[in-house]
Amino acid sequence: MMYEQSVFNVPVHTTIYQKTMLEIHVRKLAGVVSAYINDSGCMTVRSRGIVSRKIVGSLIQEFTASEQLVSKQLPKKKAEKSAVSIYRRDAITAGLGLVGLQLLRMYSPTAFKSLYIARSAFTLFVARNFIRDGIGGVIKERQLNADTLTTTAVIASVIAGKPESSLTLLMLANAAEMLTTYTAEKARNHISDMLRLDQPHAWKIEEDGHERKVAVESLQPGDRICVHLGEKICVDGRVKSGAAAIDQSSITGEYVPVEKSNGDYVYAGTVVKNGFLEIIVEKVGDATALARIVHMVEDAQSRRAPVQNFADQMATKLVPISFIAAGLVYGLTKDWQRVLNILFIDYSCGLKLSTATAISAAIGRAAKRGVLIKGGNYVESLGSIDTVVLDKTGTITVGTPKVVLIEPAKGILDKELVLLAAAAEYHSAHPLASAILDYVAEQGWEVPNHTSSETIIAKGIKANVPDSEEITGGEILVGSIPFMRENHVECQISVERGQTYADCGYNVVYVARNGIFLGMLVINDPVRPNMKKTINRLRRNGIDEIVMITGDSKNVAQHVAGTLDIDSYHAEVLPADKALLVSKLQRNSHVMMIGDGINDAPALAFADVGVAMGGRRTDIAVESAAITINSEDPLILPEMIDLGQRTMKIVQQNFTTTIAINTAAMLLGAIGRTSPMVSALIHNAATIGVVLNSARILLMEKKK
Numbered sequence: 001m002m003y004e005q006s007v008f009n010v011p012v013h014t015t016i017y018q019k020t021m022l023e024i025h026v027r028k029l030a031g032v033v034s035a036y037i038n039d040s041g042c043m044t045v046r047s048r049g050i051v052s053r054k055i056v057g058s059l060i061q062e063f064t065a066s067e068q069l070v071s072k073q074l075p076k077k078k079a080e081k082s083a084v085s086i087y088r089r090d091a092i093t094a095g096l097g098l099v100g101l102q103l104l105r106m107y108s109p110t111a112f113k114s115l116y117i118a119r120s121a122f123t124l125f126v127a128r129n130f131i132r133d134g135i136g137g138v139i140k141e142r143q144l145n146a147d148t149l150t151t152t153a154v155i156a157s158v159i160a161g162k163p164e165s166s167l168t169l170l171m172l173a174n175a176a177e178m179l180t181t182y183t184a185e186k187a188r189n190h191i192s193d194m195l196r197l198d199q200p201h202a203w204k205i206e207e208d209g210h211e212r213k214v215a216v217e218s219l220q221p222g223d224r225i226c227v228h229l230g231e232k233i234c235v236d237g238r239v240k241s242g243a244a245a246i247d248q249s250s251i252t253g254e255y256v257p258v259e260k261s262n263g264d265y266v267y268a269g270t271v272v273k274n275g276f277l278e279i280i281v282e283k284v285g286d287a288t289a290l291a292r293i294v295h296m297v298e299d300a301q302s303r304r305a306p307v308q309n310f311a312d313q314m315a316t317k318l319v320p321i322s323f324i325a326a327g328l329v330y331g332l333t334k335d336w337q338r339v340l341n342i343l344f345i346d347y348s349c350g351l352k353l354s355t356a357t358a359i360s361a362a363i364g365r366a367a368k369r370g371v372l373i374k375g376g377n378y379v380e381s382l383g384s385i386d387t388v389v390l391d392k393t394g395t396i397t398v399g400t401p402k403v404v405l406i407e408p409a410k411g412i413l414d415k416e417l418v419l420l421a422a423a424a425e426y427h428s429a430h431p432l433a434s435a436i437l438d439y440v441a442e443q444g445w446e447v448p449n450h451t452s453s454e455t456i457i458a459k460g461i462k463a464n465v466p467d468s469e470e471i472t473g474g475e476i477l478v479g480s481i482p483f484m485r486e487n488h489v490e491c492q493i494s495v496e497r498g499q500t501y502a503d504c505g506y507n508v509v510y511v512a513r514n515g516i517f518l519g520m521l522v523i524n525d526p527v528r529p530n531m532k533k534t535i536n537r538l539r540r541n542g543i544d545e546i547v548m549i550t551g552d553s554k555n556v557a558q559h560v561a562g563t564l565d566i567d568s569y570h571a572e573v574l575p576a577d578k579a580l581l582v583s584k585l586q587r588n589s590h591v592m593m594i595g596d597g598i599n600d601a602p603a604l605a606f607a608d609v610g611v612a613m614g615g616r617r618t619d620i621a622v623e624s625a626a627i628t629i630n631s632e633d634p635l636i637l638p639e640m641i642d643l644g645q646r647t648m649k650i651v652q653q654n655f656t657t658t659i660a661i662n663t664a665a666m667l668l669g670a671i672g673r674t675s676p677m678v679s680a681l682i683h684n685a686a687t688i689g690v691v692l693n694s695a696r697i698l699l700m701e702k703k704k
Helices: 016-027 053-063 066-107 109-114 116-126 128-141 146-159 165-195 289-300 306-333 336-343 348-368 376-382 392-396 414-425 431-443 481-486 492-503 531-540 554-564 575-585 598-606 619-624 636-670 676-699
Strands: 004-009 032-037 042-047 201-205 211-215 224-227 236-247 258-260 271-283 371-373 387-391 402-408 452-456 460-465 474-479 507-513 516-524 545-549 568-570 591-595 609-613 627-629
Touching (some): 004 053, 016 032, 016 053, 066 109, 066 116, 066 165, 116 128, 116 165, 128 146, 146 165, 146 336, 224 236, 306 336, 306 636, 348 376, 348 636, 348 676, 371 376, 376 609, 376 636, 387 392, 387 598, 392 545, 392 591, 402 414, 402 431, 414 431, 414 460, 414 474, 414 516, 481 507, 492 507, 492 516, 492 554, 531 545, 531 636, 545 575, 575 591, 575 598, 591 598, 598 609, 609 636, 627 636, 636 676
Parallel strands (some): 387 545, 545 568, 609 627
Antiparallel strands (some): 004 042, 201 224, 236 258, 236 271, 452 460, 460 474, 507 516
16 A cells, blocks of 8 residues: 655754654544654654645644643643642541531530531532532533532432531542542553653763763763763763663663673663763753653553543443432432432442553553553553564564574684685675674684675675685685586585575575685574564464564575464565555454564554564654564563453453442442442442552563
């Protein structure tokens, strides 16, 4: 499928945070596959059909105004804190009022009865927020809601001459709202708290070499800083000197510290566990990978899952049932006590709050493992995946060819064979040449010089290598078997063995000196560690079919698929055909596609859940994917599917529990076996219970 591509200019003063938020909101537009802003300030939007330039233009205007962004973000947190304090204050007020009135009734019944108007006014005051929202919902939205039900219960208690009975409901309702708001907010902010930089100062290295403590905000790209044992790195940058073990769990989710030394890249938010580093600053503040992850995770919380919409709709539909039941009970019994029992029961709080908390907690849990889920809708989709499609190069395999076998001719040493090949290939940009040179570097050997070299395209290299202390030089040939034959090099036995390796998907490089065969090097892009275990775990998680897609030859694909016991494979697939294959699989399945390259982007966008995996993934793959995995460990794939499945099971548990407990309480109230206080207690205890059940997703241990 062809995509329309549009380019939009973004103002120069736009911050990284604003760019991130703009990209996220443009990607939400119907038909948009990806949106990415490059360093020059141009936003490229790829879409199915032509995207409205007017709509995108309005988004650019909205999200490049710094004062608007501040107003969007900061008041939200203040409002959440004030909501908790209001619920706490009203719960305490209702509780103290209830105790005071009960004591008054015990010690002075006459005074208690004479204060009916005062008792009613006090109850209505405590219920003011519920009354406002309940009546407002009816007027503005023209439908009944949970607050309408509470308002009716309060008014009914006043009419029945027992306004203080509503204080029990109001006290517990406010306490429940306070606890659920607090719990839900803790779940939503879990990842932000974990990733918070919390490092106000850094040690800047001045021109004279002295260290000076400065504010992180004052650092600029190009500055040098040093990070000591136990300190948190506060910038993205490259190591200039030193060596250290770095805990990168906040970025990649991997808890084993990684060794970093000269030339390696380090990220803000990671911690020096051992050693010392001098770092050249490249990115600070909102430009760092850490800040980008935090902003995207925070925005992901706002993308609702379909199950959340279902919970809201179901809760709305259940509210009238309480009114109907209360009307029937009053018509049959004329007992206001039983009516209040019914009105004090509400389904919607448990359904709405527990579902939102579960989705939010799942996103936070994933981010703790270095996985960015771009919305709650993808958490729900993870729970229904039954087919997994894997790209081969860079996903199943490491993506970097390596020398896996050295077979020298009789009388030739391994080192001599490799060094001669490396000398000839020293200036080649071919991936196989890189594999040979990487092997030499790993061994700590020095590559010999060559005096001349000639590349014969698609065949090999011819070079003249002088003698040295370690090797005997000459005219060196490195390349394919046809190249050897053209130069009259006899290597029949090795050709047969080499063909065996080639049939298994390996690359074979032959080496000769002065027309005499020296041996061969077998090179392969190795399968990622733990990939076989990953596939086994996917099957245990209920994945019915695992498919591999690759542009490599059929022999290579067949060997890899057979080694990993993959159900089926598609070889020699063009980039444009990957999306077509995913679409075909979607006819009867829910498909997850995992890739890392530009050619995977359309397929990632088409899949029910697209996953961009690994540190070498491209920006366009990240933009097209629903989930981004920073780690190179493939075992995170089944872990995320398991997370989606367990989250949806918890949501189902909460639905069943909420409906069952509240229905039982309503029936007991209708036959007069409970009091309004007990009904309120049961209802709010159930609400708190299901919210806490959702929040435990944050504490789940990963399956072994």
